[in-house]
Amino acid sequence: MRAVLTLLVLCLSGAPALAQLRGSGDLGVVIERASGQLLVVEHSTGTRLAEIDGLGDLSHASVVFSRDQRFAYVFGRDGGLTKVDILEHRIVKRVMQSGNSIGGAISQDGTLVAVSNYEPGGVRVFDAATLALVADIPAEYAPGKLSKTVGLVDAPGNRFVFSLYDGDQIWIADMSDASSPVITRFENIGRAPYDALITPDGRYYIAGLFGEDSLALLDLWHPEKGARKILQGYAVHDESLPVYKMPHLEGWAMAGRHAFIPAVGQHKVLVVDTDTWRQEQAIAVHSQPVFVMARPDARQVWVNFAFPDNDTVQVIDVETRKIVKTLEPGKGVLHMEFTPRGEKVWLSVRDENRVEIYDTGSFERLQQLPATKPSGIFFTDRAHRIGL
Numbered sequence: 001m002r003a004v005l006t007l008l009v010l011c012l013s014g015a016p017a018l019a020q021l022r023g024s025g026d027l028g029v030v031i032e033r034a035s036g037q038l039l040v041v042e043h044s045t046g047t048r049l050a051e052i053d054g055l056g057d058l059s060h061a062s063v064v065f066s067r068d069q070r071f072a073y074v075f076g077r078d079g080g081l082t083k084v085d086i087l088e089h090r091i092v093k094r095v096m097q098s099g100n101s102i103g104g105a106i107s108q109d110g111t112l113v114a115v116s117n118y119e120p121g122g123v124r125v126f127d128a129a130t131l132a133l134v135a136d137i138p139a140e141y142a143p144g145k146l147s148k149t150v151g152l153v154d155a156p157g158n159r160f161v162f163s164l165y166d167g168d169q170i171w172i173a174d175m176s177d178a179s180s181p182v183i184t185r186f187e188n189i190g191r192a193p194y195d196a197l198i199t200p201d202g203r204y205y206i207a208g209l210f211g212e213d214s215l216a217l218l219d220l221w222h223p224e225k226g227a228r229k230i231l232q233g234y235a236v237h238d239e240s241l242p243v244y245k246m247p248h249l250e251g252w253a254m255a256g257r258h259a260f261i262p263a264v265g266q267h268k269v270l271v272v273d274t275d276t277w278r279q280e281q282a283i284a285v286h287s288q289p290v291f292v293m294a295r296p297d298a299r300q301v302w303v304n305f306a307f308p309d310n311d312t313v314q315v316i317d318v319e320t321r322k323i324v325k326t327l328e329p330g331k332g333v334l335h336m337e338f339t340p341r342g343e344k345v346w347l348s349v350r351d352e353n354r355v356e357i358y359d360t361g362s363f364e365r366l367q368q369l370p371a372t373k374p375s376g377i378f379f380t381d382r383a384h385r386i387g388l
Contacts, residue, residue, distance in 0.1 A: 151196025
């Protein structure tokens with residue numbers, strides 16, 4: 001009787017009753033980059049639920065979720081920060097917070113959303129409920145010199161960590177008192193950090209270096225030790241190839257005590273021991289890898305590739321470190337996302353205007369969904385994972 005009354009009240013109020021009753025843990029969003037739309041999907045049934053308009057320039061967009069998995073925060077390339085209700089399929093609020101942004105993060109307690117900016121640089125932090133500006137952190141690395149910021153992630157202790165592309169630095173912003181961030185700076189970490197990741201346990205922050213053949217590692221348990229170089233000269237013996245698209249470090253595969261890493265400008269995936277941060281092996285792959293992503297059980301690693309070979313996906317068996325499957329979903333495979341327990345993987349196939357869904361055990365293609373120039377796919381289980 002109570003349920004019937006609840007439905008009646010919702011109907012009379014004009015609220016979407018079915019949206020109110022739907023769980024959020026089975027949902028996700030797909031970026032439709034050319035049209036500035038967000039496609040809301042349900043991953044258990046492989047269904048499209050809604051398209052949401054008005055999100056601006058999504059040519060390089062990313063998404064994080066609120067702790068209750070109801071709200072998606074979309075970071076657009078045009079500097080727009082948009083809060084979307086994925087249950088009611090509507091924009092809650094949108095602010096133009098800069099001229100050019102490159103991603104964002106949500107704090108450990110879910111109360112703050114931070115945005116990393118190219119123009120004018122720096123990081124801006126907003127109240128997750130209202131999108132009111134809480135803190136503005138200019139990335140001034142020298143008097144009068146501002147830097148683009150990249151590789152912004154959340155870290156335990158309500159901290160944000162990011163890199164300064166122009167300043168060759170890593171900064172930690174402690175947001176324990178959101179109105180007065182405490183900034184810790186690490187200088188001369190390497191030339192031109194272009195992207196970064198944080199390990200799933202929240203301990204290590206690793207920045208890729210565009211200006212040199214290495215990466216910078218910062219131990220967040222012991223930041224007093226400073227940043228150090230790892231994998232120095234890993235490509236020194238290889239032919240230098242044109243780089244058509246820089247690998248995304250957030251797509252690193254962490255599988256047990258090993259990391260599977262896309263080699264910049266090489267047709268290889270590097271296997272690195274995360275106890276020593278030394279390379280153990282290089283696995284030859286189809287082309288230049290972009291995303292190298294582990295299935296949630298860490299038994300498989302899936303790899304997609306840069307243009308002009310972006311019609312192919314390869315699967316590496318973690319135990320044998322052999323390629324066990326090569327798939328050709330279509331031109332423009334830009335992103336991959338596993339369902340929370342890994343039984344399926346969704347692939348965005350931009351140039352074919354569709355999303356493909358595969359069984360990760362049999363490698364059988366299960367479904368195709370129409371989507372307009374899809375790129376990033378984000379499922380709501382990310383809400384409870386560090387760095388995502």
